[in-house]
Amino acid sequence: MNTSGPVALQLLQVRKSFGPVVALRSGSLTVNSGSIHALVGENGAGKSTLVKIIAGLYQRDAGEFLLHGESVDFSSTAASKDAGIAVIYQEPTLFPDLSVTENLFMGRQPLGAGRRIDRKAMHAEALSLFQRLGVNLDPRRLAEGLSIADQQIIEIAKAISLDASVLIMDEPTAALSGVEVDRLFAVARSLRDEGRALVFISHRFEEVFALCDMVTVMRDGEYISTDPIAETTSAQIVAKMVGREVGELFPKTPATIGEPVLQVSGLERGGVFHDVSFEVRSGEIVALAGLVGAGRSEIARAVFGVDPYDAGTVMIGGRKVPARNPRAAIRLGMGFVPEDRRQQGLVVDASVAHNVASVIRGKLATLGIVTRTAENKASGPWSARLEVKTNALSMNAATMSGGNQQKVVIAKWLATHPKLLIIDEPTRGIDVGTKAEVHRLISELAGQGMAILMISSELPEVLGMADRVLVVNEGRITADIDRADATPESVMTAATNAGATA
């Protein structure tokens, strides 16, 4: 803001949809040279889609995209790179078996006599790049084993050697320690002072306030506001990020809350989650809220036993669930609808009947013999209760829509009569109509006394459905908010640790 130069990058009312789903309704972003611009918004606000359009990964459906005042259309990431745009991702993808220098010059090695790679020149330039960035990295070492912070530095060095005028950093600090963040910020500031434009995406407001000059807020795929950092507060930003009514979209039927079904205490896994303790009672819907990557799914997977944990106990109805044993967890009454439906939830190349019966088939056996007839008989009623849309039970699940597949996954777990159902992202990638059906179903199940642990990145879903919201932030449960006290602001504040600067 103080010394910022001309407009480097400008997007105006950019729109992008995937089939019927609009990922970006109207994205706008104006970044000046010589400034660091923060882009903030909830999960699903459209930030990543916007970045992917800038990077040339997606092509916009409508709107304007100007680079240094000229309209551009990138058909590929190579085209955007050539135009001077560099995107640094949270976890860079380097070639681990090549040296740092070779990674830097991948695909554009300087050539010497006889078209041989000029290793000397490469090495010298790598050294001078690192010197300029003020980092101490040996260009000859292999990329394998480098910290994520160092890998990002290599990506930044690559961008500088390409003389990128616009650098976009998509949550670069998510995996960095305090010292590494400071070093990254020092590098970012020196790049700004060289007159480059930087876009910084982060969920941590203290970093946004420490580093950036301007901030643009997005919500639900739309541009909301752009303000100089000095003229705003984190409370104002949170209000803009969530600022919508949580309507009566989520019909929550009141349920009598009974005895604890799931008790988790002191669950710990090094580097992933720490000291996680909570309980879920019968009839209660507990939501694990937080940002993507905060460790919510990892906690749920450890509870169910598909992932390991180092310490702590999981109990169902007072009985200890052995670690790393999903079969035991299922036997004790746990069901788990995972996040990645197509990869973990069901076997898409098998029939509906096969999938619905896949957990209970051991019980369908007479003298150990399981027949297709028995599977069909058992899966029919469950498919019917969930109104799965299919011609026949022998149809492959692969041909079905996402919503129908999710119904199959839920049917498969309901068939086991679980005491506790863990649902990770119950409505991701599902059309609006089916979404409402799934919500009503979850609510009804709780009404019948089932304990529900729900993980969701959609704040309205969390606030609309949950009796209690547990907010996970960087692997720890930072807040336990009752339904009555749960507001978008209280959840987002706990999820982003914005309390300090607010």
Added chain:
Amino acid sequence: MTITTDRATEAVRTYASYAKPLWQRVILTREFAVIALLVAVFVYSTNEVQAFSGPLTIYYLLLDVVPILLIALPMTMIIITGEIDLSVASVVGLSAVLVGDLHQNGWSIPAAAVAAIVVGIVCGAFNGFLIAYVGLPSLAVTIGTLALYRGLAVGILGTTAVTDFPEKWTDLAKDKIGDSSYPVVIIPFIVLAIIFVILLHFTAFGRGVFDIGLNDEAAHFSGVNVARTKLILFVLAGAVSAFAGVYYALRFGSVRGDTATGMELKVIAAVLLGGVSIFGGRGALHGVIAGVLLIGVLSSALRLETVTDNVINIIIGSLLVISVMSTSFLSVVTRATTGIKKRGSKSPDERQQLASAHTEGKNE
């Protein structure tokens, strides 16, 4: 969406069990095509090939293919999980050598056979442990143990051969059932085949085998014990291969370190010909048994026509390539005729994009 059993207000939806009529489900399969081809080749050979219709043809044919038939049973299940076992022929060799060596050292044939089968189980368990619990790729592990087990077999006998088996036992291996032209050895095969068919096609364990081949992660998430299932399959392969090795020793009455070298490829070729997908997840034992018999009948008929072994190998190899190609060809045809070509191939992609559109903030 009524979860309550409230039948008065809402009609409960019912589903047809199958989308296609029974005859289509039976006849329009690869397994049926292999069986039809087997019958065709058999009928043709009986009528057109001299001496094929004689009683000894079937007898010798079965004597020769029984080891492959036996090993194809566990191999089918292993390939359906998406793994492979290349060490089976070496286990056959090791087992045959052990029977010979132990017998030379004064063991009775049954005791030596039991010992050989126990060793086979240990060999299979070693493969299975490395693959299922250490997580190494089965291709690499069993290439290693192929050499290892063969090395042990050669090491035990050196360059010598064992030929002095008691006649009582070598006769049993070649005995016929009553006056028929079927060798006695097909009885243990039929028993094992029934057990394996039930295990693969009619138990929860077998359903898990298919799940692992189609999507091992989803299988794990549904409570299938992926590692234990794979271990059991490799142990079964070791045990059955060792049993085949015992038979091999007695049938030929002579064993050497290189007994049954290369048999693993014959087994795998027959399994693939029988309609099992090398990528896992699909296949059926009736197709595999027909596949083994088809190769057996074809080579036997061609040999009677004095076609040389080289040419027989070329013909069987081509048949295998054509049959593998036919799967992809058939699926293209089905898609074209049912009109789901575009949607089927495009929608997973779209859904992934959708999913990523919903995963804001999560980076690739």
